[in-house]
Every structure is written in structure tokens, then in C-alpha cells.
Amino acid sequence: MKGFTVAVLVWTLISPSRGSKAWPTHTVCRDGNLEVLYQSCDPLQDFGFSVDPCSKHLKAKLNIRFGMILREDIKELFLDIALFTKGSSILNFSYPICEEDLPKFSFCGRRKGEQIYFAGPINNPGFEILPGKYHVLLELYNGDRSTVACANATVISS
């Protein structure tokens, strides 16, 4: 265990040489058939994220948890998702999370500088993740098109 700690520390020591903007890769979830990893692509900060349950038979209304510091107001908040596999794009979509006339979540309207922690259901459809390796680019941005969060994720389903 101690050896592991040292290894992690050595790794953190070496990692700045890759450029100070690279954040560590975190595990969203891992079970027998599914592994989801992500890395923040916002040069200013990292954020925390997890999903439950973790299964390749993705359930509708997943519970997620996330924690981060807001660097922008989120009266308006939009999510862009781009899904790639084997280098080709399969899916692109944009989804409004907070709008002036429809703040869907209780955190809508929070201000720049607030630390937010969200644990609750999201309104996702259920589907089966086919075996393969996927790359997902997620970006949250506000009404001024300023980045709120950005993630490079990898989904490995077997």
C-alpha cells in the first residue's frame, strides 16, 4: 500500500512535465463489463463525478454525483456530447440543463464562485452499451458560451 502511495506521488511528480494543464484521469465507475474513465479538459480546474449503478445495461434515470467549483454563473447551462468510436463520430447532441424559462435542476441559477455538489437522478433514457471502446467529449457551457466544465471520457464495454 505504501509502495503504491509512493508510486502515485512519483507519478504526480513526473506528470507536470506533460504540461501543467493535464488533470489526472479518474474512474467514474468500474464493474465486470464496464469501465468509465474521465479527465477534465478545463485547463483551470478538475471536478469530481460518479455514476450509480455502473452497468453496461444502462438504466433510465441514473443517479449521478458531482462536485465542482463554478467559474461562471449558470442561469443558463447547456451540455454538448460528442461520441466517437474507432476515430469516427457516431453521435453529437446538445441538451439544455438550465434555461431562463425552464430551470430543470435545483442547482440552476447558482453563481460564479459557488462550490456545488449534486447527488440525484438525471433524466437519461435506458439503453444497452454495445461492446467496444468509446470516446466521449462532454462540455458544459453557459449562455455566454463560457466553459463551465469539460471532460474527455473513455467508455470500455466488454
Place this chain on the structure above:
Amino acid sequence: MMASHASCFLLAVVFSASCKAITSLNQMCTEKEANNTYNCENLGLTGVPDTLPNTTEFLEFGFNFLPTLENTTFSRLVDLIFLDLTRCQINWVHEDTFQNHHQLNTIVLTGNPLIFMAETSLNGPTSLQHLFLIQTGISSLEFIPSQNLENLESLYLGSNHISSIKFPENFPTQNLKVLDFQNNAIHYLSSEDLHALEKTTNLSLNFNGNDIKGIETGAFRSKIFQSLNFGGTLNLSVVLKGLQNSTTQSLWLGSYEDTDDEDLTSAMFDGLCEMSVESINLQKQYISDISSATFRCFTQLQELDLTANHLNELPSGIKGMKALKKLVLNVNGFDQLCHIRAASFPSLLDLSIKGNKRKLDLGAGCLEKLENLQKLDLSHSDIEASDCCNLQLKNLSHLQYLNLSYNEPLGLQSQAFKECPRLEGLDLAFTRWYVKGPQSPFQNLHILQVLNLSHCLLDTSNQHLLTGLVDLRHLNLQGNHFQDGSISKTNLLQTLRSLEILILSSCDLLSIDKQAFQSLGKLSHVDLSYNNLMGNSIDALSHLQGIYLNMAANNIHVIPSHLLPTLSQQSTINLSHNPLDCTCSNIHFITWYKENLQKFEASEDTKCINPPSLKGVKLSDVKLSCGITAMGIFFLVVFLFLIAILLIFSVKFLLRWKYQHI
């Protein structure tokens, strides 16, 4: 043990390394307005940089490191009006910190772990109006130094640990207009709590994200508010009962996807009979026994928002909602427009059914009783109609604004909007529509000012398509295609003599005829960006003056010198993202560009592509000398000399030949 020592050592090294990285950063604030507005966020600063001028009025200083604020911290910047200190890890705000900042109007302290603020820490400003203390760990309102808050208009106290809204006795509340308690731990509101707000007028009070479990009877009696927000409250009946005998302009009682709330019953709204409200929002609520009786106490209401209320229909026979001016039914599941029973709301001016979750059938004459309707939004609702829109919009003779954007294909005949002759704005963006033959669907819209037809896949070869729009000021044709990628001399725009704003971006245009816009004499804004136009298309604008011209992201290499007068006439030009030529063939334009730099927008992105040596260089930085060099003159002289010799020899030869043959 050894390993833990080693890891401590390594930790220390890591920390020192990261500190070094922070201090070695090039610390530069961004200037937003010279000598006045600066952004110094995320720079790891521990004080005001020397580069900042003394005259700075607006300063964004968030995400830096200022554990202690004292009177020396900002002493140099005496003209400050707005100071944002979001998340600067401030622990202490000492005495007289803002003593010399008489003009200071807004202080933002959001996200700082405040331990103590001195009694006189906010003294100094003569008119401090806005104070943000969001997520600063406050658990009691006594924490806020109240000596200099007589002029305070807005106080933001969200995301703290506040459980009571009772202000200390001497706290000046008389000028408060906005009091925001979002996401605190307020569960009970007593008469005494509200008594401290007696002196306020037209206050907006926000309790969003507090689970209110009780309100003392009469706590809100004879109080007048601008707005009250109880969003996300689990037990709405408590709130509706507690607001008895109060008066408020708007009441926000919506719910969220992540809050578990109870279903509402009609009986809960009985409390509304005992209060005066103009506008109610009930987004994401579910009324389990909806019937005409549900709305018994909504008689005074002017605006009702039932966004995402799981509605398939509204009950028929609703009486007493005759005063309603605005109704929002977005994100519900209506099958037919007639199911909203429009006849219940005869005074309606504004109706929105946006983002309906099912295919919405417009039916025939479903809104015909809404004689006064001025605004109708039916966007994103999967609407499809083969013959639109006279039957569907029957009798809407006062309609001024109609939004049918983001729907399924519509079929439009001639005079398709005959029923709404007073339309001033029409939005059909991203809705495909087809017109059979040379018809004119907008023919009778004589006062239409704004028309959005972007991405409608129009048949632009129909010369009569836009006939009748005599007063049109603003036309958006983005993302439509023209035959052969060119706008010819005769085109569908010719009849639009009042047009001021024309958007033709992303239309795959290759060329525009010199005479194409000849009849559009009033144009003041032309957007031709994201096409494949060459420099000579500018000729089509030669009759216009003082316009905003956007030609970004086109295929302009060279701008011939005879077109420079046309550009000179205009007020603002954008030529960014064009493959501009920076060789001597374009010298006239480049010289002129540098002399008129103030005319150009996005000059940072106006760069050379050719020659390869200048690729990516900003046009404003290019230095070209295209005169003939000394070497060139020498070669020219030698060349002329050789020609002269050749000429003399050939004449000599010719004469000799002639003489020999006499």
C-alpha cells in the same frame, strides 16, 4: 515508517514544485476598457499588480489569493466602483478596508471562507448598493457588519447555513429590493422574522431551495412584494396557506427534476383566494385531480406558467380566468391544440406551447376565440401541416408575433397568413416548408418587419416568394441555397425596398451579381459570412454607404483597387478567416487596410495565406515594398539597350537587302 517519511518528503517536493509553477506564470490582467475595466482572475495574485492603473473602476479579481483584506490591500485604487473578490480564500476583512473607496457600489465576496468581518470593514463607500456574501459560511445575520448599509439594494446570502431570516434590530433594510436566501436551511418563517422587513417596498424575496415546513399564520399579512420564490419547497400547501392576505406581483412555486415533491391537489390552491398575485409559475409540478375547479382561485391572475406539468389537456369549463393575459404550456404532452380549451382565456395576449412532447396537431380554428392574442409561440413542437396556416390560425387578427421554428415540414399556399394581417415578426427557422409553383405565401403581410427563414431549404428560384413584404426590415436567409451558388441580377430580394438587415451567411454562395442588391437602398447590415465569395462580390454593394459588412470566412484572395472606394464608404467590415493574398498583386488593398484599421472587426483573425513565408501573419503587420528595385532598373536598361541594338542591326540589314535588289 520509512515509506511515510519518504512520501512526506515527496509531498513537500510536489508542493514546492507547484508553487514555483504558479509564481513563474506570466501575470497579466486583461484590459477590457482602457484605464477603467480589468480582469485579473485566475492569476494566483497575492495583491494588486503594479501594472493596474490608479483610475481602475471595474475590477474582476476572483480566484486569487488574499487571506486578509485590510486598508492597504486596495488603497491605491480609490476610484473603484465594482470589485469582484470571488473565491480569493479571504478569511479576514479587517477594519476600514474600504475606507477610501467612496464610489464603491458593488462588493462580491462569494465563496470565501470568512472568519470575521470587522464592524467598520464595509465603511467608506457613500452608496454601497450590492453585496454578495454567497457561500461564505454565514450562519447568522449578525455576522454582517451593518454600519454602512443604509443604501443597500441587494443582499445575496445564498448557500450559507442560515436558519432564520431575522435581522438584527439596527440592520437598515429600508432600501432593500432584492434579498436572496437561496439554498439555506430556513424551515420556519415567523411573524417576527418578517417584521424586520416592514420598511421595505416592492421587495423580491428568494427562498428557493429551502425546505419551508411552516409559516406562522398571518406572517405575510398585508405585506407587499415584487416577487416571492419558494422553488423546490416540498410542501407547497404550507406556503400557500402561509401567504394569506399578502400581495405579490409574482410567485414562483416550481419544482425540479431532482426534488421529490408531493403531487398537488386542487384543494391546495384554495389559499390563493386569500391573497393577491399577478403571476404564478408552477413548473414541473403535477396536479393530480386537475379539473375546472382547480382554477377556482385563479381569477385575479394575469400570468400562469404550467411548463412541464404532464398535461394532456386542460379541463373544459374553466370559469373565472377571464383576466389571464399570458399562458405558458411549454413541455407538456398535448395531442391537439384544441385540447387547451382556449375559449376559457378570452383576454389572452401571449400563448406559448413550446417543446411539446408529442406531435402537436394544430387542428382547425382551435384558437379562434383568442381574438386579442398578440404573441404565439409554437416552436419545437413537432408540428406538421400540409396546408398552413389560415385554417389553423383562424381569427387571430391581432397577432403580431408568430414562432413556428423547429417544426416538421409545412405546406404554404399563396397568402398563407391571411388570417393574421398584423404580423410584425415571423420565425420559421429550421422548419422546412414547400410552396407549389410561383406562389407568394407572405403576400398580405404588409407590416411584417422581421422574417427569419434560416435553414428552411427554400426554393430561392421563385421570384415571387417574398412578394408583398413592403415594410420588411430584417430578413434572415442563412443556410438556404441559390441556383448555381449565385445571386443573379433578377432575384427574390428585389421587392424588399425597406430592407435594412440582410443575412445570407452559410448559403454556399460563389458569386453575387453587380446589380443584385440595386433596389435595396436602405441596407445597413449585410452578413455574407461563411460562403465562397471572391473579392469582386463587393461590387454589389457599391451603391451602399455606412453599412456593417460581414464577409468573414469566404474565399477572398485579392481585392482589386477599383473596389476600395466601395469599402471606404462602409462603417464596419469583417474580413477575417479569408485566404488573403499578401503579395504585391494585393498591395493597394493592404496599404488601404492598414490606413483604415479602425473600420475592421476581428482584425486579430484577418491573416495572410499567401505567400507561404507570410502565412498566418496578421494583415496589419505585413510590410511590403513593391516598387522597382535598383537591380530591376539595371536589367531593364540592359534589356532596352539590347533591343535597340537589335533594331538598328535589323534596319541596317533590311536596307542593305533592299539596295541589293534594286
